[in-house]
Amino acid sequence: MTGKEKLLLLKGILDNHCKYFDYLSDNEIKDYMECLQMYLKSDDRIIQEAGLSTCQLMIQRFKED
Numbered sequence: 001m002t003g004k005e006k007l008l009l010l011k012g013i014l015d016n017h018c019k020y021f022d023y024l025s026d027n028e029i030k031d032y033m034e035c036l037q038m039y040l041k042s043d044d045r046i047i048q049e050a051g052l053s054t055c056q057l058m059i060q061r062f063k064e065d
Helices: 003-023 026-041 045-063
Strands: none
Touching: 003 026, 003 045, 026 045
16 A cells, blocks of 8 residues: 555545544543554554554544444
8 A cells, every 4th residue: 555545545544534533532542543653564464454443443433332
């Protein structure tokens, strides 16, 4: 995945998640940002997917409420 492709995917994810950021604690925001960094910095697809999946799981609990 190219850098541009990564950013476009990330943009879509952030567009969907941003309305839930107010519900995250400071520690959860820190964890969320660390997962995004894992995704952006890694060239390993498994690490990239793990970072994004963790972000999704953090937000998913608010969508279910």
